[in-house]
Amino acid sequence: MSQALRQNRIHQLVKQKGYLTIDELVAHFSVTPQTIRRDLNQMADQGLIERHHGGAGLASSVENTAYQTRKIQHLAEKKRIAEQVARHIPDHSSLFINIGTTNETIAQALLDHRGLKVVTNNLHVAAMLSARPDFTVIIAGGEVRSRDGGIVGEATRDFVHQFKLDYGIIGISGIDEDGTLLDFDYQEVRIAQAIMENSRYVYLAADHSKYGRNAMVRLGNLTQCSAFFTDARPAQALTERLHQHQVDLHVC
Amino acid sequence: MSQALRQNRIHQLVKQKGYLTIDELVAHFSVTPQTIRRDLNQMADQGLIERHHGGAGLASSVENTAYQTRKIQHLAEKKRIAEQVARHIPDHSSLFINIGTTNETIAQALLDHRGLKVVTNNLHVAAMLSARPDFTVIIAGGEVRSRDGGIVGEATRDFVHQFKLDYGIIGISGIDEDGTLLDFDYQEVRIAQAIMENSRYVYLAADHSKYGRNAMVRLGNLTQCSAFFTDARPAQALTERLHQHQVDLHVC
DNA sequence: TTACCGATGTTCTAAATTATTCGTTTTTGT
DNA sequence: ACAAAAACGAATAATTTAGAACATCGGTAA
CATH class of the missing domain: 1.10.10.10 (Winged helix-like DNA-binding domain superfamily/Winged helix DNA-binding domain)
Incomplete structure (x- = not known):
């Protein structure tokens, strides 16, 4: 060796x-x-x-935080999901990516693409993608949460509203049985909503651990998305609803 | 075959x-x-x-950029300088940090501090320091340069002007014999100047490779700084000038 | 045919990598 | 605080790999 x-x-x-x-x-x-x-x-x-x-x-820069451990959970599933999402993003397109470990895995998978234009409020995503000289990476300004490298707040929401991009890639904390998207954080939800408003296609990525998890803040509904990427087939009722609303379901 | x-x-x-x-x-x-x-x-x-x-x-997809190599150059010297700068920053103080590999080393050295409030336009610095939950890290928004993880532009300058902090830590590309601070990048200079205006103390850090290097854009003069941290004693004339203007000289 | 050209094999020296040895420094247990 | 044990770094030897120079082979075009 x-x-x-x-x-x-x-x-x-x-x-x-x-x-x-x-x-x-x-x-x-x-x-x-x-x-x-x-x-x-x-x-x-x-x-x-x-x-x-x-x-x-x-190296002391990368300390092991709660965030780091969360990042390893369901890593294999997340990677599969990320691969699939990346396959549905063409080169030279523009996209939002918001907070979440799944989204960071997706960013990693997007490193093989060319000429992407990315707007994000996720510090880790920005750091990862800005390594590529042919990418345009735009990051929102503001206070960085140590918890997850996220930048949130009113200003961030306004920042997102400046753009109208091809794809919006959002992550969530929980999905209710009727397809309601839930999150723990009020501010984060505002930003996700802004991203949904300003994206031509909305891609939602969530592994099976998100099913039925009770988070407090309502973000929207799965039916508002263009496609849903996950690793386990959702309940029959939800699958049918997705079909009715022409949401592409990708089980990886 | x-x-x-x-x-x-x-x-x-x-x-x-x-x-x-x-x-x-x-x-x-x-x-x-x-x-x-x-x-x-x-x-x-x-x-x-x-x-x-x-x-x-x-072939590693993350190409070995000029930035990566620059980061390793004079690493030992930079670390010594960084240690010294860190010793002169008290816990719970507020500071600006701008672009440059030396500044990133300083950020690394600051990880042992407590309760710092940091405003930066350097993506790498933000990523590093945001790992500490007790730090407040505020990053400027805008397009990220892949070259060095810097965020520059008019908006960034305005962003800096929103704050008035204890310390401003700036890096440079070159120092002329008469103490003129020089940089290659016009936009970067604007931001460094904004930081100098809005800091109670200005700390300049530069290793010996910066002496006599010819960069194009004039940033200011060493005499405007509160302290100068370097690894090799500057020319006698310059040393005297520093003394006259009560700039603390720290040779590490 | 014959001269030529590119690809490959062969051989040899230089460079890089690893193992070994040994004196010194740091850590650990009492 | 002291001594034993572990770990370190430097020097050197042994091994592996690289690279240059030259010979050989096979095909091609004049």
């Missing part, structure tokens, strides 16, 4: 576990401690990880 | 597996390692794959 590859794997492992001892890495890769030290030192020089005695951990 | 055909197959295999050793390819195609190397080098020249020792892998 080459050095580059091993360092990549180490980086992934560190991001996953938060901390690794040299012994663990020696056992994992079957090389000498000295080799691991060289790797870790090189990576620390690049700021990829933080070097400690006996091992290495995350 | 022709060269073109083999290279095509290699490309497919790399995309499939993510990484291939030369040995694997030698076995797969029954040719000598030298032939494989020639193939890989040619393909790497075209940017199709990324060459490593012992094999080749995917």
Whole structure:
């Protein structure tokens, strides 16, 4: 195994576990401690990880928050959903992306696209997509919530209203049995509504954990969307309603 | 099998597996390692794959931008400077941070502080600092430059003018012998100036590579700052000027 | 046919990577 | 605080890989 590859794997492992001892890495890769030290030192020089005695951990910029753990939940499902959503977004189109871990996974999947124009109030999405020089990334201004990297508030809503884009990609906290979309956060709902108003197509992405979850604030109804991407078939009644309102259902 | 055909197959295999050793390819195609190397080098020249020792892998979609390399240059010096700047920022104070890799290092060093209130037009700084729940991070809105994660423009300047904070931390591209601060980017300069106007203390951080570098746009003069943090003692004349204007000089 | 051209194989030296050894520093247990 | 154990970094040796130079092969066009 080459050095580059091993360092990549180490980086992934560190991001996953938060901390690794040299012994663990020696056992994992079957090389000498000295080799691991060289790797870790090189990576620390690049700021990829933080070097400690006996091992290495995350560079302090990426601390493990509640948000980080939420991000790993249902990751496989989210990735499948994200792949599917990305397939339905053509190159060179314009889109909104709002807050939510599912949306961030979608942003990741969109990295292979070309020339996208993206308006977002999600700091993580902006950071991810702005790495692509051919993308236009526009971020809303305001106070950043540490909880999820979201930017919310009146000003953000006005900001969204400046645009009229092809696609709006929104995430939610819960879906009621009758298709009512629910969220925990009042401000976030206002922004999602603004996005729905100003998008030609509205794509909703939600994994099965959102079914029947009780959140407080009403956002709208599933029937207002153009397409619904999920990983588990919804209840029969809801499926029929979607069909009636010509909402495309994509079960991934 | 022709060269073109083999290279095509290699490309497919790399995309499939993510990484291939030369040995694997030698076995797969029954040719000598030298032939494989020639193939890989040619393909790497075209940017199709990324060459490593012992094999080749995917060309990372996140291209190694000029920004990425700039970020590693003088990293050790930048870290020392950042530590020193951080020591001069008290907990619970408010500050501006603008664009630049040095500023990002400073943001990193500020992660150990408490209750900071930060206004920035630097996406990376915002992402880093927003991980801390007790920080208030406010980001300017607008188009994100992929080059450096900066948000610039008229609106950003107005945004800065909304605030009056304790500290302004600015970076620059060059310092002339007489202390003139220079930058390559006109828009960036406007924002730095706005920050200087609206900060009670202005901290300038610049490593030695900035001395005598010729950038085009005039930002201001070192004497307008409250303190100057660097890693190498400036020329005698400049040192005296700083002393005359009561600018604190910190050589780290 | 014959000279030429590109691709491949062969050989050899330089460079990169890894393992090993050893003295020094840091951590840990008492 | 002290000593043992663990970990570190530097130096060096061993191994692997890279790259250049040249020979060979097969096809092509004059």
